[in-house]
Amino acid sequence: MIHCCKKMEYFLTNGSKNRQFSSDDIICYAPEFDEYGIVVHDSGKSYIKIDYCPWCGQKLPESKKNLWFDELERLGIENPLEEELPEKFKSSEWWEH
Structure with missing residues (x-):
């Protein structure tokens, strides 16, 4: 995945990889939704979706969550948050191909 700028790349590649954010994480990328967000430090995996890069100002892709x-x-x-999902829906595979 190529991100919009070197700063975005740095903060995404040097943060947590498992979506259980560490206290050092400030930004995240959800590949299954093609969505970027600012990490909410609530001991979970919450984030606030953003539409523009906080470093370079570039418009980020439209979310594919819907x-x-x-x-x-x-x-x-019917309930993807509780049911077992096909593997491709756990990553960007479902929308990239």
Whole structure:
């Protein structure tokens, strides 16, 4: 994945990889939604979605979160947060191909 600038790349590649954020993480990327966010330090995996890079100001991609839910619903998965998902929906694979 190529991000918008070197600062974004730095903060994303030097942070947590498992979406359980550490106290040092300030920004995150959710590949399954193609969505960027500022980490909320609540001992969980919450973040506030952002539309522009805080370092270079570039417009970030439109979130695919609604498409993700729509596609899973089309496949008969009614509650994706509680049901087992096809592996490709746990990454960017579902929208990249």
